[in-house]
Amino acid sequence: MIKRIAQTAGFTGLLAALLLTLLQSFWVAPLILQAETYEKPAATQVHEHADMAMPAHEHDAEAWEPEDGWQRVLSTTGGNLVVAVGFALMLAGLYTLRAPARTSQGLLWGLAGYAVFCLAPTMGLPPELPGTAAADLLQRQLWWVSTAASTAVGIALLVFGKHWALKVLGVAILIVPHIFGAPQPLVHSSLAPEALESQFKIAAQLTNLAFWLALGVISAWLFRRKADGQYSA
């Protein structure tokens, strides 16, 4: 069983990460690089004004950073791979509790994953280009994680709950983080022009949707393939 989870997650993560890297390289990464051209001169200006006052949060000189070009693509691929295998592990774990009856059910699992890890968090914290003003990082991360968790629980209750009261509870849990609201910066500002920002939002959403649908279908297919002869489920 553990071997089945590991194999499903490993191969699914690998394939989905490759797809993600392809989509990113042609669509998302160019927008990030373009946004950084607005960020870099501004950042050096800030440094001239207050080089001692900069908080430790700023990441430059000291920490390793991939060079633009193949190094950056490679390290992004690595990041994608870790994230994709992580998400695939969650899916494969869930499949051991509720095996998909058909490979196409993987699409639904993928949609749910997209809703949990992308759609719901971006309703409060939209995808950001480098150089966008935002609230405290830790607070945003906490809100992001809570929103993903409550969306997961909400969808699970909505889909698997047998009693109507459970479904209502599911909807309530889905909504709670959005009533609470995501941490927002005092002033919304962005170094990159608005057109670039909105293009990035669309690119990020569609890339993540494609990534999650691929993740769902590939994982369901692999999980069911491994099942043949082992389980009847």
Next chain:
Amino acid sequence: MSISTSRTQSAASTTTQSQRIVAAVGAAVLGALLVYFAGFSHIDAVHNAAHDTRHSSAFPCH
């Protein structure tokens, strides 16, 4: 023959009942740790390496 079959079946069903949940939770926790490491870790070098992954996945980054 029939005894051994039934024994295997009952062993298999107890295995699936208890261990399925352990395996599922274990896989989910491990998966969450991987996502946390690449997407949310505050280590500067990890942030820089997975920078574009974080922005593209709409994780809070800076």
